[in-house]
Amino acid sequence: MKDFDIKVELTKDKKEKPAFDQLSFGTNFTDHMFVMDYTKGQGWHDPRIIPYQPITLDPAAIVFHYGQTVFEGLKAYRTKDEEILLFRPDQNMKRLNRSNERLCIPVFDEELALAGLKKLISIDKDWVPNVEGTSLYIRPFIFATEPYLGVAASDTYRFLIILSPVGAYYKEGINPVKIAVEQEYVRAVTGGTGNAKTAGNYAGSLKAQVVADAAGYSQVLWLDGKEKKYIEEVGSMNVFFKINGEVITPVLNGSILEGITRKSVIELLNHWDIPVVERKISIDEIFRAYQEGVLEEAFGTGTAAVISPIGELFWQGEKLVINNGETGAISKKVYDSLTGIQTGTKEDPFGWRVKVE
CATH class of the missing domain: 3.20.10.10 (D-amino Acid Aminotransferase, subunit A, domain 2)
Known part of the structure; x- marks a missing residue:
């Protein structure tokens, strides 16, 4: 994999982690997130990892009015030997770019996104749960940020990856x-x-x-x-x-x-x-x-x-x-x-x- 310049800003206020044996799905989030921006004429730029925080957008941002947004979902797992594993993450990035093409969102460098994802997980590795049936859910997503009320593809976008330690999605588990x-x-x-x-x-x-x-x-x-x-x-x-x-x-x-x-x-x-x-x-x-x-x-x-x-x-x-x-x-x-x-x-x-x- 190429060597990418991904800036890192570590949080000064770490969160208290939930009990890993009592996790629900998608309610707890880790200390950091990956962010990258797109500007027409410049392309995707400024990949960085920063403390998890709210997003500030103009009320006229295209995503709110015309739904120009895509996302993915994948998981990381902690093994008994304390290794952290991903499952076919390249396929998720390929599918995210296919979704981009359908929604007229510029495609991104999949290797860069994977490098950012790995770096983010490495920084927040203590959040990967070690209880059977649990995992770290990974949510990459992209949304239009340009403030414009005309029906058109945005000229600016933001790409984020956030992480969430999770238990089973269905309370029934493997039961029918x-x-x-x-x-x-x-x-x-x-x-x-x-x-x-x-x-x-x-x-x-x-x-x-x-x-x-x-x-x-x-x-x-x-x-x-x-x-x-x-x-x-x-x-x-x-x-x-x-x-x-x-x-x-x-x-x-x-x-x-x-x-x-x-x-x-x-x-x-x-x-x-x-x-x-x-x-x-x-x-x-x-x-x-x-x-x-x-x-x-x-x-x-x-x-x-x-x-x-x-x-x-x-x-x-x-x-x-x-x-x-x-x-x-x-x-x-x-x-x-x-x-x-x-x-x-x-x-x-x-x-x-x-x-x-």
């Missing part, structure tokens, strides 16, 4: 969750921003989540925005189904986010010679497989929860209980393998781990 099939609202459409990780996608999903939560469901299963027939994602995760021995996941179509965990699961299954295909799959096909007794497993995949088994789908007034509401063998094997690679307890034949010095 109940999911409601969403039939009114849609998450995204082909040609829209569904394959970019941008804030508006998540704001638009909240209403369906509120309705599902009130009905006792952890998340919603999104159908396509055109026919409301084909399965796309589950909550903010990619989704997999095991039907009659074959694992199926919706093919990337322009409205589905290309998950790094999704990609890793497919590569793992191929490595194990377990049949896995990417194709369109309808909710009707899932229902028929359930009726025929060949819907064997279903699970979501994502950075926050890694693997989230689905124990029940609620669709058109019917409860489809999958695998007796228990975690399936494939779900468990994938979860154990991925978390083992991430935390350094299992071999990494793919070279996915990146050590933070």
Whole structure:
């Protein structure tokens, strides 16, 4: 990796760390953050690590009015040998730049961003928790800062990385969750921003989540925005189904986010010679497989929860209980393998781990 000039200003007032065995998700933040600015004609400049602090923006900043912002999510893990590991961080930076291109945000030097991330974690390494099931959540994000009320791409941006020690995303952990099939609202459409990780996608999903939560469901299963027939994602995760021995996941179509965990699961299954295909799959096909007794497993995949088994789908007034509401063998094997690679307890034949010095 290149040698980048990243300035460092250390805090003079360190925070009290939370108890690592009582962590929730995304409520505590470390002492420092990485910052870099963009100015039209100058490019990305002034990479630095400074004390964690509030952001000051003009009320007319474009991000507030037109939502020109993108983000990522990844994790760092502390091993039993006190090493700190990242999982495929290069893929997150590549995806962040793909999101940038969709939102007309200038792309950044991915090596520089990774160098800044590693330096930030090294400075705040005491915040990486050492309790089983915990990790350091990493949130890189970029937003438009130019004060302008015209509908146009900003001429200035800011790139930040903040860190948060976290426990499990779902309180259920690896235990199966109940999911409601969403039939009114849609998450995204082909040609829209569904394959970019941008804030508006998540704001638009909240209403369906509120309705599902009130009905006792952890998340919603999104159908396509055109026919409301084909399965796309589950909550903010990619989704997999095991039907009659074959694992199926919706093919990337322009409205589905290309998950790094999704990609890793497919590569793992191929490595194990377990049949896995990417194709369109309808909710009707899932229902028929359930009726025929060949819907064997279903699970979501994502950075926050890694693997989230689905124990029940609620669709058109019917409860489809999958695998007796228990975690399936494939779900468990994938979860154990991925978390083992991430935390350094299992071999990494793919070279996915990146050590933070």
